[in-house]
Amino acid sequence: MGKIGSSMLTTLMLLLSFAVVALGNTSSGLRAFYLVQQWLGSYCNQRGTRCCYPPTGKPNPDFTIYGLWPYYNDGSFPYNCGDDNYDVGRLKPLELSLRKSWPSFTCPQIGRKFWVHEWNKHGTCSKNILGEIPYFKAALNLKNKANIYQALARGGIRPNNQFYSLKSIKKALVRAIGFHPWIVCNHNAQGKTQIWQITFCADKTGSKLIKCPYLPRGRGNCASRILFPSFY
Template structure:
């Protein structure tokens, strides 16, 4: 598991069409081969962590490749298992969210922030509109930052994320603009039940999968998906 409480992990590189998520699970001649990940294994364990309890070491990465990598492999930049995972790790280092946020005075464990503060902090560095995702604690009703998405075109240049379904007005987010967004240094562990406003069915499925992982790892220190 990541050693640092504020470490942001890669969730995946998701090929996406305007206005919706997907495609998924594309026909591909490249079948998942864990030996292709050996040069990256240490970096993957720390920055693209498999958090599925009781599964084999490569199960989460296999899932990401089968569902998203097979479609991403149509890109000449992501046309192998190695290139796909290497690029996600490279982006995680290039856009180091813990540093980006702290440089903009958004500090883990401190008071809440507005969605626009988080949005503006990320945009100040990446120079394009990101997408900010929140979860809501079932008991306390606190809004918590859970995911930041950075979007790219087919040439892997940063672009504005799809604004076709913004919930937050001028920014692309599902966070409630009337509530402060908490950036916890660790996850609350007394009650792992959450609710969320969904942007679309794809995000609903992702959120439900994510909550399963968090329920399994109640000791997990502030896991945040960084989806590019």
């Protein structure tokens, strides 16, 4: 989301390591969704990155949705699956929830255009199963099921600018949520490795979490001990 420079490139490279990107491919069956959540503190403290808070102000500390991405049976990770008559006004009943759970921190703020972007790039690839409103409802529902912030807190892992072992982070998430996560790290302005994105998988209906059919090789650029920075 937004301008994340080299970190976005890192994410895309990791994705390409286990999936072939398909443009406009809607013929293959949808196998799963990847629910990707990110930690604002690690997004905003990268070198050269500047965050702008939503119009509602600074959000409460939490992992927020980075994206809900479909994954196909043929091994492709599709995007931009055709034009869609997107009516952002239809999201009005969900807007408060989306602002809280799926906000944009780009500068300048793009508001509702962010959700338009997410639907056009990723949601359209699931439109044969999930329409516009069900797509966003599914993302919000899955985030509630994968409450990362709460799961880590239960394991004694908090955003206190301290280092935690990658093993302990995964253990806390598996214990609370029931599935193994895919964890991606980035580096802060001082070059320290920190937790950034955490991914869980959902079934093709977008209704329940499942064991991921595929995970990228390696550990998402994470060291054995990683920083959990403060939210702001």
